[in-house]
Amino acid sequence: MKAVVTVMLKDGVLDPQGKAIGHALHGLGFSGVGEVRAGKVIELDLAETDADRARQAAEEMARRLLANTVIESYSVRIEG
Amino acid sequence: MKAGIVLFPGINRERDMAIALTLASGSKPRMVWHKETDLSGLDLVVVPGGFSYGDYLRCGAMAAQAPVMRAVRDFAAAGGYVLGVCNGFQILTEAGLLPGALLRNAGLRFLSMDCHLRVERSDTVFAGHYQKGQVFRSPMAHGDGNYIADPATLDRLEGEGLVAFRYATPQGEVSEAANLNGSARNIAGIYSPNLRILGLMPHPEDLVDPLMGGTDGKPLFDGLAAAFAQAA
Numbered sequence: 001m002k003a004v005v006t007v008m009l010k011d012g013v014l015d016p017q018g019k020a021i022g023h024a025l026h027g028l029g030f031s032g033v034g035e036v037r038a039g040k041v042i043e044l045d046l047a048e049t050d051a052d053r054a055r056q057a058a059e060e061m062a063r064r065l066l067a068n069t070v071i072e073s074y075s076v077r078i079e080g
Numbered sequence: 081m082k083a084g085i086v087l088f089p090g091i092n093r094e095r096d097m098a099i100a101l102t103l104a105s106g107s108k109p110r111m112v113w114h115k116e117t118d119l120s121g122l123d124l125v126v127v128p129g130g131f132s133y134g135d136y137l138r139c140g141a142m143a144a145q146a147p148v149m150r151a152v153r154d155f156a157a158a159g160g161y162v163l164g165v166c167n168g169f170q171i172l173t174e175a176g177l178l179p180g181a182l183l184r185n186a187g188l189r190f191l192s193m194d195c196h197l198r199v200e201r202s203d204t205v206f207a208g209h210y211q212k213g214q215v216f217r218s219p220m221a222h223g224d225g226n227y228i229a230d231p232a233t234l235d236r237l238e239g240e241g242l243v244a245f246r247y248a249t250p251q252g253e254v255s256e257a258a259n260l261n262g263s264a265r266n267i268a269g270i271y272s273p274n275l276r277i278l279g280l281m282p283h284p285e286d287l288v289d290p291l292m293g294g295t296d297g298k299p300l301f302d303g304l305a306a307a308f309a310q311a312a
Contacts, residue, residue: 009183013228014262016188065145068138068174070181071228 001046002079003058007067008039042066051078081308083109083124086152086168088143091130093166093283100285101126104301105308114143117151122160123308125152129166129221129283139182139224140170149175161205162277163304166222169269169279178270178279179237180229182222186262190223195260195282197268198248201241204271205307206278209299215252216296218282220260225281227263227270234264244269244278 009015015037022036044061048054058076067074083101085094094111101109109126112119119125133142143149149171156162156177164172172178185191194217199210210216229237237243246266249258259266261281269280284297 014183014186014226016184016186020188065141066137068141068181070173070179070230071183 001048001051001054003044003046003054004077004079005042005044005058005062005066005074006039006077007042007062007072007074008037009071010073013071051080054078081105081107081124081305082122083107083126083304084112084119084122085109085126085128086112086114086148087128088114088130088132088146088171090132090134091128091167093129093285096283097126097128097165097285100288100297100301101304103288104298105305112148114146114148117147119151119155119160122155124161124163124304125155127152127162127164127168127171128285129168132167132171135224138170138174140167140172140174143167143171144174144176153177156272156277159274159276161304163206164277164279165283165285166220166225166281169281170224172277172279177277178272179233180227180264180270182224182281183226183228183262184224185222185226185260187260190221191225191260192219192221193260194218195220195268196248196250196258197245197280197282198252198254200243200246204244204275204278205304206271206300207244207303208307209303213252215248215250216284216299217250217287217294218284218297219286220282222261222281225261225263227267227281229264234267237267237270238265240273242271242273242275243267244271245280245282
């Protein structure tokens with residue numbers, strides 16, 4: 001199974017990269033852009049064939065390594 | 081003083097740290113490779129600066145999982161003294177030995193320049209040769225030094241006197257202008273509750289000899305050397 005882990009800075013944590021991207025987009029003329037947040041996407045190929053267990057494993061990986069839960073939140077999507 | 085310096089691939093400030101420790105104590109520190117797990121006989125373990133594992137994933141995230149860090153956790157749990165500088169501070173937070181995290185500098189730029197630090201307390205082995213309230217100059221060089229923790233943790237750090245150093249003006253004013261990387265409450269370094277673990281972003285080890293342009297950082301190492309000379 002494939003697990004896709006998305007890691008984002010938590011709401012309220014200053015995201016200077018997102019801000020810089022937003023400024024650059026405004027500079028390009030995309031005036032309708034509001035807040036921009038930047039994060040990471042981590043794709044995992046898992047040997048596990050059960051979707052629930054794959055999700056559990058990926059969430060454990062996110063908690064222990066992929067995200068720093070002091071500053072980041074994560075979400076896991078399982079693809080077949 | 082028997083000090084050990086932990087080495088990860090990508091660490092590049094270990095020799096600066098060795099110079100400062102040797103100058104202060106007269107004895108050369110032991111270099112401890114990241115795969116080693118034996119820290120016996122050491123008074124102090126130092127996690128130096130650099131770019132361990134290329135800062136992959138997050139600064140310090142990979143190093144925090146290395147075998148030697150399990151040994152450093154055990155060493156700290158047994159009351160051992162640990163100093164983390166720059167990437168070392170980031171590694172200690174990622175390893176859970178100090179609270180909070182280091183974010184990208186608020187201005188997004190890598191900052192390689194001098195800063196000034198106000199000493200928040202001097203009754204520790206690390207700051208014993210400074211005076212409380214003293215300001216000293218220190219080089220800094222980091223892209224991710226913006227200290228953050230949740231408000232409850234920040235309140236606890238301040239309430240329990242665990243803030244070691246704050247970014248200040250040369251006159252000692254803790255102001256926004258002096259807070260070069262945007263750290264919460266101008267925090268540049270923090271202690272563990274037992275005051276035996278210190279993490280800080282700036283590099284006092286790079287200002288310990290007149291040939292380096294000053295000796296503002298030397299009291300930190302002199303204090304350590306004196307504390308462990310007495311203990312021995």
